[in-house]
Amino acid sequence: MSQTPTTTPTVRPTTQPTNDPEPVPAGVEPVLVIAAADEGGETVSASGYVAGLVEDGGACHFVFEANGKQAAADSVGIPDVRTTSCGLVQVPIDGLGSGSWKITLEYTALDANLYTSLSETVTVP
Amino acid sequence: MMRIKNLVAAVAVGALLLVGLPAVVNTEVAQAATASDFKPGNIISDAQFYNGDAMDASSVQNFLNSQVPTCRSSYACLTNYRQSTPTMAASAGRCDTYPGSGSESAAEIIAKVGRVCGISQKAMLVLLEKEQSLVTMSNPSQGRFESATGMGCPDTAPCDSSVAGFFYQVYYAARQFKIYSTSPNSFNHIAGRNNNVRFSPNASCGSTSVYIENLATAGLYNYTPYQPNAAALNNLYGSGDSCSAYGNRNFWRIYTDWFGSTTEPVNPAGSVDEFSVSLSSTGATLTVRGWALDLKSSSKVIEAHVYLTKPDGTTTGTPLRADKSRPDIANAYPGAGANHGYQTTIPVSAGGSYQACVYGIGLSGNNRLLDCKSVTIAQNYPQGVVDGIDVTGKGASTAFAVRGWTFDPNIASTSIEAHVYITYPDGTRRGTALRANQARPDIAAAYPAAGANHGFSSTFPISQGGTYEVCVFGIGTYWSNKGANAVLGCKTFNLPSAYPLGTVDSAALVQDEKSANIAIAGWAFDTGALNTAIPVHVYLTKPDGTTSGYPFVANKQRDDVNRVYGSGANHGFSEVIPITVPGVYKACVFGIAVSPLSDGKNALFLCTTIDASAANPIGSFDSATVVKAGDGTGALTVSGWSIDQQVPAMSTQVHVYVTGPDGVQRGTALVANKTRADVGRVYPGTGTTHGFSDTLTLTQPGTYSVCAFAIGTAKLNAGRNTLMSCKSVTY
Structure with missing residues (x-):
């Protein structure tokens, strides 16, 4: 008695690679994304997000320091998919003047904890 | 919302028009991704990512x-996944309306979400795969x-349950x-x-400065x-x-593997440069103009298909050859030549919004929506006013009377129609077209160009209570105003057919020594005319069988009625009808209907008999004693009590008749108003002041007969006196 040959497998073998999981932040950390003088020479922009936390209504506080002076710009954090976004802010160059600016993002969370980003240093012409 | 409907319709009609072409829009030939092609500043082009079609x-x-x-x-x-989906409202800067459905496949959800949000379905498929491997898994968990x-x-943090589930995940991501x-x-x-x-x-892993070239790439970040580092790119899979x-x-x-380059220009190229309208007195002409080019065979002429959605929602498709001269295209696409323009004119005869969606028809089945544009042919609504929508007449002649004026501003001197729609209590809606051509000199004075013949008036009989809505429309008549009908006015009526409501609180005989009355009190109002104090009719049948009617108005304050019915306070009545003849009366009390539909439907509140018979007073002549005085006279003291029970609180008279030995009779009237607590105890409610006691002087020794009569005191008891007793005394 002959045996029926094996038919084509019904489950197609996959050649698709496994999708590696996205790394997860170890804690809450504000991160500066943009820290630069704008075209036109009148303003400096900064943007950033808060990694490791998604919430609505926290306080984003961008601090700009140069020439012994300080300026700040505030925004309200909005929840994004994986982060809390602080959006983009601008400050006039006039206030602090040209030179090396240090920019830092401070974030006060809804639970009142304060988190501070690594600073970025920008040369402002 | 209209835009979405139109777009869906356009696609549906497109399928008909494009018969013979492959049902599946061909994608670019996919090939395995090469890491060196990854550009962190341009992960995908805007044209690819935001292509909702x-x-x-x-x-x-x-x-x-x-x-x-x-x-x-x-x-x-x-x-094979399916679910029901909700309708998601449109929001500026976000997505157009997502029309929900009782049961939709995952493919339908992905296609519709992409279309209403303007996000490529290819990008959505890749997103589903890179986040959860959902596209390739044959055994995915519900999670x-x-x-x-x-x-x-x-x-x-834990997931937000309000956006959990396949539809919300796809919709909110897009x-x-x-x-x-x-x-x-x-x-x-x-x-x-x-x-x-x-x-x-991990900050220590570092970062680079990336010039992000487009919105789509910024969105992905x-x-x-995070961007992939060299190690991730070196081992791409x-x-x-x-x-x-x-x-x-x-x-x-994944995108590159499945759909080809993420940055290759979309093909066919093309645009809709003009969608305009030119008006005349009898209609309008729409012009659609642009260009279309298959980048893979740029020198060849391709078709552009125009789908025009009219204000009534219907869509018609027109295939055009994109072969008109466009030197600008020849300059922009070397080797393509100039013959890639398309243009058509479409006559139309109605005002409102039109949308033209143009598809470039690629030579290898690669059809693409170039753009959708809209124009609006302005519509002027009729002017007009409803001067009145009122209820007139009573009972069977009750009707709505509607009057007003209207005209179409584009043809002001022409009489147009006004339509009256009445929604009846049973939910049926009936429309009547009126010609607004009655003389209204006031309109001519206010709008000289319009003239006077724009008035309308009519009546619409009604026969039952309930809720009615009457709406009057001015009907757009000029060609571009057809369908632009103005609501001139609507009015809702709640017409009760209920009879008057009311109660007779009391109907009783009230009398004293001077008068006797039938007193009737209560309240009454017509539910259809709360502000009106309605008549109350009392029909009184006397002991002799004759009946007389007495009309009153229920207008006295009754706060208690208002509290219960919210009817206003002035619906009370409290009336008296004088009577003079004792006997049994019958009183019937009617509330008189006054509201339109209940007119004539008067309500009988009460018929009752009232005993107003006469009745003799009662009493007791308790004692008669005489004491002889030194001067030879006698002091006769009489005492007792008397009550007229029809006026129990009043003191009655008692007449004492003394007949002497000489046969002479002398009468003395006493008032039975002295305290007799014992009487009060036996006849509760009569008080304690019904006793009489007095002393009369007798001048002649001998035997006297002393008789005491209780005197009828109530008005109806006049002349009805009771001989309580006679006593004999001697001194």
């Missing part, structure tokens, strides 16, 4: 089927559907990508600038804020090192 539902379904030919038994895969795109599922593009400065990765993009959440992140690498790699 990249795939229709059948194309998505076919693609899903190709990835998972057989879903494992007892599992739901994207190939993968719940957080299919990672929306509301931060890595560091919406989020749309928001990134419409509110870019609310987020942190900005197109057209240098952005510090990290390789990993907002969604997943596997793992990198401890500083590797994979989200944006995998998006790019």
